[in-house]
Amino acid sequence: QVQLVESGGGLVQAGGSLRLSCAASGRTFRTYAMGWFRQAPGKEREFVAAIRWSGSTYYTDSVKGRFTISRDNAKNTVYLQMNTLKPEDTAIYYCAVGTSVVVIANALDYNYWGQGTQVTVSS
Numbered sequence: 001q002v003q004l005v006e007s008g009g010g011l012v013q014a015g016g017s018l019r020l021s022c023a024a025s026g027r028t029f030r031t032y033a034m035g036w037f038r039q040a041p042g043k044e045r046e047f048v049a050a051i052r053w054s055g056s057t058y059y060t061d062s063v064k065g066r067f068t069i070s071r072d073n074a075k076n077t078v079y080l081q082m083n084t085l086k087p088e089d090t091a092i093y094y095c096a097v098g099t100s101v102v103v104i105a106n107a108l109d110y111n112y113w114g115q116g117t118q119v120t121v122s123s
Helices: none
Strands: 003-007 010-013 018-025 033-039 046-051 057-059 067-072 077-082 091-098 117-122
Touching: 003 091, 018 033, 018 091, 018 117, 033 067, 033 077, 046 067, 046 077, 057 067
Parallel strands: 010 117
Antiparallel strands: 003 018, 018 077, 033 046, 033 091, 046 057, 067 077, 091 117
16 A cells, blocks of 8 residues: 655744655655645645656746755655745645656646645744
């Protein structure tokens, strides 16, 4: 059974940093795309960042220059380093893995999801 477990969320002041981690177990994800999505209260889930097995990275415009996604294939883990956080970054952040992702920002292309971790940025 595939499991994704996120960690690293919390409460931080605006301008601060957090590092999210997502550990995958159950199978090898080395060749799969791994991504982060987020959902704020009253809003739809949105794409944040993703990384393909090749190392190519993708970001939504609002986090470019502030967030960095990386992966450790040996540990089946993906990370999201979030710097210069803003109150509008407040959301539940979800890790996702896709076995055949075509459109990197499309949540429907991802097969497996974590339970989410809360990130709250105070002003």
